[in-house]
Amino acid sequence: MDQTLKIIGYVRSEIKDINSAPKMENEPGAVQVRLELDPEYMEAMDALAPGCELDLFTWLHKADRSTLKVHPRGNKALPKRGVFATRSPDRPNPIGLHRVTIVAIETPTTLIVAPLEVIDGTPIIDIKSKPNKTK
Protein backbone atom coordinates (compact mmCIF):
# COMPACT_ATOMS: atom_id res chain seq x y z
CA MET A 1 0.00 0.00 0.00
CA ASP A 2 1.14 3.51 -0.80
CA GLN A 3 2.43 5.30 2.29
CA THR A 4 1.75 8.82 1.10
CA LEU A 5 -0.59 10.71 3.41
CA LYS A 6 -3.62 12.45 1.96
CA ILE A 7 -4.18 15.93 3.39
CA ILE A 8 -7.87 15.95 4.31
CA GLY A 9 -8.01 19.60 5.38
CA TYR A 10 -6.30 22.44 7.20
CA VAL A 11 -6.42 24.07 10.64
CA ARG A 12 -7.38 27.76 10.65
CA SER A 13 -6.15 29.32 13.89
CA GLU A 14 -5.28 32.67 15.38
CA ILE A 15 -1.94 31.09 16.39
CA LYS A 16 0.33 32.09 13.50
CA ASP A 17 3.78 31.72 15.01
CA ILE A 18 5.29 28.42 16.10
CA ASN A 19 7.20 30.17 18.91
CA SER A 20 3.99 31.39 20.52
CA ALA A 21 2.21 28.04 20.27
CA PRO A 22 1.81 26.04 23.49
CA LYS A 23 3.34 22.56 23.48
CA MET A 24 0.16 20.59 24.18
CA GLU A 25 -3.56 21.13 23.68
CA ASN A 26 -4.16 20.91 27.45
CA GLU A 27 -1.87 23.88 28.18
CA PRO A 28 -2.71 27.60 28.53
CA GLY A 29 -2.71 29.29 25.14
CA ALA A 30 -4.50 26.54 23.23
CA VAL A 31 -7.46 28.08 21.39
CA GLN A 32 -10.68 27.41 19.55
CA VAL A 33 -9.98 26.80 15.87
CA ARG A 34 -11.73 26.05 12.57
CA LEU A 35 -11.08 22.77 10.77
CA GLU A 36 -11.64 23.19 7.03
CA LEU A 37 -12.03 19.77 5.43
CA ASP A 38 -11.74 19.09 1.72
CA PRO A 39 -15.27 18.64 0.24
CA GLU A 40 -14.03 15.29 -1.11
CA TYR A 41 -14.35 13.98 2.49
CA MET A 42 -17.78 15.43 3.33
CA GLU A 43 -19.42 11.99 3.60
CA ALA A 44 -16.76 10.86 6.09
CA MET A 45 -17.95 13.59 8.50
CA ASP A 46 -21.48 12.22 8.72
CA ALA A 47 -22.62 11.67 12.35
CA LEU A 48 -20.16 14.17 13.84
CA ALA A 49 -22.02 16.56 16.16
CA PRO A 50 -21.33 19.33 18.69
CA GLY A 51 -20.07 17.88 21.96
CA CYS A 52 -18.30 14.93 20.30
CA GLU A 53 -14.79 14.32 21.58
CA LEU A 54 -12.30 13.52 18.84
CA ASP A 55 -8.75 12.35 18.36
CA LEU A 56 -7.48 14.85 15.79
CA PHE A 57 -4.37 13.87 13.82
CA THR A 58 -2.28 16.60 12.19
CA TRP A 59 0.90 16.63 10.11
CA LEU A 60 3.34 18.94 11.89
CA HIS A 61 4.81 20.35 8.70
CA LYS A 62 7.35 22.62 10.42
CA ALA A 63 9.00 19.73 12.30
CA ASP A 64 12.48 18.31 11.65
CA ARG A 65 12.15 14.69 10.49
CA SER A 66 15.86 13.93 10.98
CA THR A 67 15.89 14.59 14.75
CA LEU A 68 16.31 11.42 16.87
CA LYS A 69 17.09 12.92 20.32
CA VAL A 70 15.79 16.09 22.02
CA HIS A 71 15.87 17.93 25.32
CA PRO A 72 12.44 17.21 26.86
CA ARG A 73 10.13 20.20 26.29
CA GLY A 74 13.11 22.06 24.79
CA ASN A 75 14.59 22.46 28.29
CA LYS A 76 18.39 22.36 27.86
CA ALA A 77 18.80 21.68 31.60
CA LEU A 78 17.35 18.22 31.02
CA PRO A 79 19.45 15.54 29.30
CA LYS A 80 18.54 14.61 25.75
CA ARG A 81 16.39 11.54 25.24
CA GLY A 82 15.09 9.60 22.26
CA VAL A 83 12.17 11.26 20.48
CA PHE A 84 10.07 8.10 20.91
CA ALA A 85 10.31 8.67 24.71
CA THR A 86 8.89 12.20 24.24
CA ARG A 87 6.05 13.95 22.43
CA SER A 88 8.38 16.31 20.54
CA PRO A 89 7.09 17.34 17.10
CA ASP A 90 10.58 16.61 15.74
CA ARG A 91 10.56 12.89 14.84
CA PRO A 92 10.69 10.68 11.71
CA ASN A 93 6.94 10.99 11.08
CA PRO A 94 5.73 14.26 12.65
CA ILE A 95 2.17 13.20 13.42
CA GLY A 96 0.36 15.45 15.89
CA LEU A 97 -2.30 13.87 18.13
CA HIS A 98 -4.79 16.14 19.89
CA ARG A 99 -7.91 15.44 21.97
CA VAL A 100 -10.45 18.09 21.00
CA THR A 101 -14.21 18.68 21.39
CA ILE A 102 -16.55 19.83 18.62
CA VAL A 103 -17.96 23.25 19.59
CA ALA A 104 -20.03 23.77 16.45
CA ILE A 105 -20.50 22.57 12.88
CA GLU A 106 -20.42 25.61 10.61
CA THR A 107 -20.86 23.87 7.26
CA PRO A 108 -20.87 20.19 6.25
CA THR A 109 -17.07 20.40 5.92
CA THR A 110 -16.20 23.02 8.55
CA LEU A 111 -15.89 22.17 12.24
CA ILE A 112 -15.19 24.51 15.15
CA VAL A 113 -13.17 22.62 17.79
CA ALA A 114 -11.22 23.40 20.97
CA PRO A 115 -8.66 23.41 22.45
CA LEU A 116 -5.86 23.21 19.89
CA GLU A 117 -2.26 24.38 20.01
CA VAL A 118 -1.01 23.98 16.42
CA ILE A 119 -0.36 26.90 14.07
CA ASP A 120 -2.62 28.21 11.32
CA GLY A 121 -2.24 26.19 8.14
CA THR A 122 -1.32 22.88 9.79
CA PRO A 123 -2.52 19.97 7.60
CA ILE A 124 -5.15 17.59 9.02
CA ILE A 125 -4.62 13.89 8.26
CA ASP A 126 -7.24 12.01 10.32
CA ILE A 127 -10.17 12.35 12.71
CA LYS A 128 -11.36 9.51 14.97
CA SER A 129 -14.19 9.50 17.47
CA LYS A 130 -13.08 9.10 21.07
CA PRO A 131 -12.61 5.44 21.99
CA ASN A 132 -15.00 3.62 24.28
CA LYS A 133 -13.37 3.34 27.71
CA THR A 134 -14.43 -0.26 28.19
CA LYS A 135 -16.22 -2.97 26.30
Place this chain on the structure above:
Amino acid sequence: MDQTLKIIGYVRSEIKDINSAPKMENEPGAVQVRLELDPEYMEAMDALAPGCELDLFTWLHKADRSTLKVHPRGNKALPKRGVFATRSPDRPNPIGLHRVTIVAIETPTTLIVAPLEVIDGTPIIDIKSKPNKTK
Protein backbone atom coordinates in the same frame (compact mmCIF):
# COMPACT_ATOMS: atom_id res chain seq x y z
CA MET B 1 7.33 18.98 3.43
CA ASP B 2 7.12 15.54 1.92
CA GLN B 3 4.07 13.63 3.16
CA THR B 4 5.46 10.16 2.63
CA LEU B 5 5.53 8.14 5.84
CA LYS B 6 8.73 6.41 6.85
CA ILE B 7 8.19 2.87 8.14
CA ILE B 8 10.20 2.75 11.37
CA GLY B 9 9.61 -0.94 12.08
CA TYR B 10 7.15 -3.83 12.08
CA VAL B 11 4.86 -5.59 14.55
CA ARG B 12 5.59 -9.29 15.08
CA SER B 13 2.47 -10.97 16.48
CA GLU B 14 0.86 -14.37 16.80
CA ILE B 15 -2.25 -12.77 15.24
CA LYS B 16 -1.84 -13.60 11.56
CA ASP B 17 -5.36 -13.23 10.23
CA ILE B 18 -7.27 -9.96 10.10
CA ASN B 19 -10.57 -11.78 10.67
CA SER B 20 -9.37 -13.12 14.03
CA ALA B 21 -7.98 -9.79 15.23
CA PRO B 22 -9.99 -7.94 17.90
CA LYS B 23 -11.14 -4.44 16.95
CA MET B 24 -9.39 -2.55 19.76
CA GLU B 25 -6.38 -3.12 21.98
CA ASN B 26 -8.58 -3.06 25.09
CA GLU B 27 -10.67 -6.02 23.90
CA PRO B 28 -10.25 -9.76 24.58
CA GLY B 29 -7.85 -11.31 22.09
CA ALA B 30 -5.27 -8.53 22.09
CA VAL B 31 -1.86 -10.04 22.81
CA GLN B 32 1.73 -9.37 23.77
CA VAL B 33 3.81 -8.58 20.67
CA ARG B 34 7.33 -7.74 19.56
CA LEU B 35 8.07 -4.37 17.94
CA GLU B 36 11.11 -4.66 15.66
CA LEU B 37 12.45 -1.18 14.93
CA ASP B 38 14.82 -0.35 12.10
CA PRO B 39 18.37 0.09 13.52
CA GLU B 40 18.38 3.52 11.84
CA TYR B 41 16.07 4.68 14.67
CA MET B 42 17.95 3.15 17.62
CA GLU B 43 18.88 6.55 19.09
CA ALA B 44 15.23 7.62 19.05
CA MET B 45 14.44 4.77 21.48
CA ASP B 46 16.79 6.09 24.18
CA ALA B 47 15.05 6.46 27.59
CA LEU B 48 12.30 3.94 26.83
CA ALA B 49 12.04 1.43 29.69
CA PRO B 50 9.83 -1.42 30.90
CA GLY B 51 6.61 -0.08 32.41
CA CYS B 52 6.46 2.97 30.11
CA GLU B 53 3.04 3.58 28.61
CA LEU B 54 3.17 4.53 24.94
CA ASP B 55 0.94 5.76 22.16
CA LEU B 56 1.88 3.40 19.34
CA PHE B 57 1.02 4.51 15.79
CA THR B 58 0.71 1.89 13.06
CA TRP B 59 -0.12 1.97 9.35
CA LEU B 60 -3.09 -0.35 8.82
CA HIS B 61 -1.87 -1.60 5.47
CA LYS B 62 -4.85 -3.91 4.82
CA ALA B 63 -7.39 -1.09 5.12
CA ASP B 64 -9.44 0.43 2.29
CA ARG B 65 -8.45 4.09 1.85
CA SER B 66 -11.45 4.88 -0.37
CA THR B 67 -14.10 4.08 2.28
CA LEU B 68 -15.94 7.15 3.63
CA LYS B 69 -18.89 5.53 5.48
CA VAL B 70 -19.11 2.29 7.47
CA HIS B 71 -21.44 0.31 9.70
CA PRO B 72 -20.08 0.92 13.23
CA ARG B 73 -17.99 -2.10 14.29
CA GLY B 74 -19.07 -3.83 11.07
CA ASN B 75 -22.55 -4.35 12.52
CA LYS B 76 -24.96 -4.16 9.57
CA ALA B 77 -27.88 -3.63 11.98
CA LEU B 78 -26.48 -0.18 12.72
CA PRO B 79 -26.84 2.60 10.13
CA LYS B 80 -23.70 3.67 8.26
CA ARG B 81 -21.84 6.71 9.53
CA GLY B 82 -18.87 8.75 8.40
CA VAL B 83 -15.52 7.10 9.11
CA PHE B 84 -14.37 10.23 11.01
CA ALA B 85 -17.19 9.50 13.51
CA THR B 86 -15.79 5.98 14.04
CA ARG B 87 -12.46 4.22 14.65
CA SER B 88 -12.77 1.99 11.58
CA PRO B 89 -9.42 1.08 9.99
CA ASP B 90 -10.98 1.93 6.60
CA ARG B 91 -10.38 5.69 6.14
CA PRO B 92 -8.35 8.01 3.89
CA ASN B 93 -5.21 7.67 6.05
CA PRO B 94 -5.39 4.32 7.89
CA ILE B 95 -3.39 5.30 10.96
CA GLY B 96 -3.79 2.94 13.92
CA LEU B 97 -3.49 4.38 17.43
CA HIS B 98 -2.88 2.00 20.34
CA ARG B 99 -2.13 2.56 24.03
CA VAL B 100 0.42 -0.10 25.02
CA THR B 101 2.83 -0.76 27.88
CA ILE B 102 6.46 -1.84 27.50
CA VAL B 103 6.84 -5.32 29.03
CA ALA B 104 10.54 -5.75 28.22
CA ILE B 105 13.33 -4.42 26.05
CA GLU B 106 14.92 -7.37 24.25
CA THR B 107 17.55 -5.50 22.25
CA PRO B 108 18.21 -1.78 21.67
CA THR B 109 15.74 -1.92 18.77
CA THR B 110 13.30 -4.62 19.94
CA LEU B 111 10.49 -3.92 22.39
CA ILE B 112 7.99 -6.35 23.88
CA VAL B 113 4.66 -4.55 24.44
CA ALA B 114 1.06 -5.42 25.31
CA PRO B 115 -1.81 -5.42 24.57
CA LEU B 116 -2.03 -5.08 20.79
CA GLU B 117 -4.66 -6.21 18.30
CA VAL B 118 -3.05 -5.65 14.89
CA ILE B 119 -1.83 -8.45 12.65
CA ASP B 120 1.72 -9.69 12.22
CA GLY B 121 3.66 -7.53 9.76
CA THR B 122 1.79 -4.28 10.42
CA PRO B 123 4.14 -1.31 9.82
CA ILE B 124 4.98 0.97 12.76
CA ILE B 125 5.08 4.71 11.99
CA ASP B 126 5.48 6.46 15.37
CA ILE B 127 5.91 5.96 19.12
CA LYS B 128 5.13 8.69 21.67
CA SER B 129 5.43 8.57 25.43
CA LYS B 130 2.10 8.83 27.25
CA PRO B 131 1.05 12.46 27.73
CA ASN B 132 1.11 14.15 31.10
CA LYS B 133 -2.44 14.32 32.39
CA THR B 134 -2.08 17.88 33.63
CA LYS B 135 0.50 20.63 33.64
